[in-house]
Amino acid sequence: MPTKAETANESAQTPDPTTCDVAILGSGLAGSITGAILARHGIDVVLIDAGQHPRFAVGESQNPQLVEWLHILADRYDVPEIAHMLDIKAITEHMGPHHGRKQSFGFVNHREDQEPDPREATMFVIPKMLTEAVHLYRQDTDSYYLNVAAKYGCTIRQNWLATDLDLDEDGVTVTGRNGEVFRARYLIDASGFRSPLAQKLDLREKPSRLKHHARSLFTHYIGIKPYDDVCNYPETLRPPPESPFHGGTLHHLIERGWFWIIPFDNYKDSKNPACSVGLTFDERLYPKPDDMTPDEEFQHYLDKYPAVKRQFEGASRIREWVSTPDRIQYSSKQTVGHRWCLMSHAAGFVDPLYSRGLSNTFEVVDALVWRLLDALREDDFDEKRFAYVETLEQGLLDHNDKIVNSSYIAFSHFRLWNAVFRVWACFTTPATMRQIMARQKFALDGDDRHFKEMEKAPYPGLWWPDSHAFKHLFELTVETCERYEAGEIDGDKAADIVFEAIRDCESVNTPFGWKGPEDQRFFRATTPTMMKFMWWANTSGPKEMRDLGRSFLTGVVRQGLRGRKVS
Template sequence: MRTDPDHIGDDRRDPDVTVLGTGITATSLAVILARHGLRVLLLGEHDTSGSEPGEMTLPCTSFLYEVIAERFRVPEIALLADAGRVGRELSYNCGVQRTLGFVHHHEGAGHRRADSLQFNIPSEHGESRFYRPDLDAWMLAAAVGYGARVRQRVGVDKAVAEDDRVRLTLTSGEEIRTRFVVDTGGPDSAVARALGAERVSGGTGTRVIGAHAVGVRPYERVAPVLKGSHPWSQGTLHHVFDGGWIQVGHFRNGSGTPAGSALATVTLSLDAARFPRQGTDGWEEILARAARHPAVAAQLADAQPMFCWTADSGQWHASRTVGDRMLLLDGSALGGDPVLGRDLYTSAQLVYSAASDILAAARDDDWSAGRFRYLERLQHGMADRQDRLVDAALTASSHPALWSATARVWLLGTMFDALSLKRSAKTMASGAAEAALTSLRADPATGVCHETLPEYRELLDFTLAACRDTAEGRATARQSADRIFVRLRNEPMVPPIYGFGDPTDREYVLTTPQRVRTLLWARKEAPPGVLRLVRPYGARGGGKDLGHDD
């Protein structure tokens, strides 16, 4: 294998599939396609892995990685679902994701336990915080190992679909011909222009400023950890304030509270309408916002940035994402705030769906736009779902009770998503592939590729509508929060594993007795759809809970 950084791989024939971009979506897709015998070319314009959104996994993300690995026989992607193996085999720089913390702040006031919420993540293998430069490089190497070619520092000026090929003209003037092109590199690309795709703005949206920094103080040194919970630094902490939030996550945190020299990620999201860009340095704006809240300021008091990145485009999606022999995917098709772990989960869904459709198209030698309409509708559904979630989050940020209620509904959804995908993984592993594949081709309008509970979709719609009522002045934040909590208390599908409807229950730690109680509830009281998801999971969920089983 040649090691020329601009031209790796020996096959000089026209590629079957050319993938623009070298982030996790592009490289994972390349691994699968090359593994199944397609000639794949990856074109990377510039190194963006340090500023790529998407660092944390959730159980639903990891179960989907397991599904992808089983379906396409790619063990490299299965490794992403196991935090222990990630730290040992992928990169020591990666971290663990054991908790999701939320602390609401009022300007000038210190930390208040009553305004905090900590959700300890039940996980079979543990969840990860990926250090993206290492993750993307590792997956790129796996793609090359399966035979993909890679060219770095290559830009595409023009894309033209011809009868049997797509002709790509590079910035150097060189031309490449390929049977199909997948663009993951970003918005407003040559492929987007060829499709006539325009950016469509979503809801209110946020301005996002991200940074990797050293010297970020673990928050447990600022404020006490909730009883029975992991340290705040063992996961992602959301500092919420009226009009936005700051997310903090630590790398190299697997063995306990990380050292001050360990790298951390800090991401500020601000309501774009209320807080337009002032032209200040990104890190300065993060510190200025933190200074309004003493506990946040204390956490960042000694922090020094390594680099910053900004995203002012808010919520958006491409008006068109497919054409004959062309596909816009992930970062070229939709974008927005990375709140609530959307990015890697979205990426995994799109990799699964795109790999399925591309392999089928290659088998039939049919690369027409119609083969990829599902992906277009799915990405539009994802964009709509994220628009509504971000708008609701911005409204909920105005009041601690409304934020707590809205966050609980979202957390409940991630649990049902994980159960649904776990069921699909078990079904696929048992040999019932057809049933598993059907469950992973769900209504794209829902914004997810897998089956979801109708009852949960109704609860989510109710919650988003309650937030909208507050935003439009039909209800106060307290009134909307009370309505959501009442619905959570009375909703038959909500399991008794945590006080979702009790605003005073601020920490969730899953134990074996809670599992047993939930299984008994599922058999006697749960709606049929919930029973179908919970029953196969078992009293111990098929794995360990990072030390939280009794």
């Protein structure tokens, strides 16, 4: 046993902890924006990161729901800087000309050693009436929001490695490698896969319950050619000139895998020649070779797909590869506990397909922050208060796993892929309208209940969580793809089942063409198309669409009248 002198000497060398309300591990977009919101509302926040900014990060592609979650966070919590990421003009003005536009989701099917069939391509062009999404140059966005968090009062620690977490009834003690200690009333771990909290509490599922399998390698290049310039498609089979492949995120689909092309140079004011490039594929079909560098492995797969390879002629890599040796999917047994939360990618991860990572993240931020503000004010951290956050995080993970796994299964059969693609895309618009509707109501009366009512949906984590019709179509699609994978039915039969279900689903809108012929592959909602959609939603659609459409339209009219009165 140590002597009294040794104990006294040890105590003298241990610094007194610095107290705070909330400690956040990880200063990426999730951690920094959460810290900024809390600090904006008077909360004492310490934002800790084992690395430093600026730095490379994935999660570079927005989707419509992400943009709307950011808009909600900016308005609901009065942090206007969050709105600087809402569209390409705003982000260029506030963070510099280094970001690309996200006009569309484009998908092209490829077979080994063959030119792609131009009839085997699909595209969903994001309706401008909803949003104009962005390709995020993350080293700039993440640095910017770290500074926003500091501006609102967060204490920042970079290159600060947390070596120990001690959780008890009254709070959490975070000890750093440098000996500095913080004592917090609540801990948010937004650090990602290597979550110190997940390791401390042994929260990872082993094995993961997720069905999807993939590994990944990715980096940045310069000199990538637009696919529109190298694809050799006849004019009649190309996407509309105003919505080229290079105008958004391009997904080159292969059997159980895909290349991504995310350009930062496709906006007229961008000065950034870089392009994000990656390959994500099933590690069971494509095991990582022991005798290849990442450069050699990537080139090995480029050589198999001639049209993709042409995009890379003369291009140069400008960053080291990130190459994962094993499966990148993981999940957690629990994401919320007494005085702690695993946030989004610290809780689990599926795949970058469909750009849902940041959208899921900020839906979780929205659900957590108002509860945490109340808990801190009332000094009541009962786990029941945060139960919905757990339900939401697990639901987001499970539903994303199902649609991604179904998509990977369908990549090898274009008709089935075309059907799965429509199931994913056709509910993106009503899902985003649902968010806009709540924000419009809040803008009119400032009542936070409009956002809280969104959480009463029956299917948390599904991108349109209120719709029984969508849930049925979604689950039938998942089941059908799994039957095809198991060999119970062939690809054409599986496609027939899903297409018939789409046609039979009253909530699938007709103006966009989702129920149209199979040879319709490019879906672009112009303003006239959106007006037809609104007319359909308000007059001919089923009750859930009529309710959504009428409420959305009423909000637009009221906001217009209010603006006229103000002016």
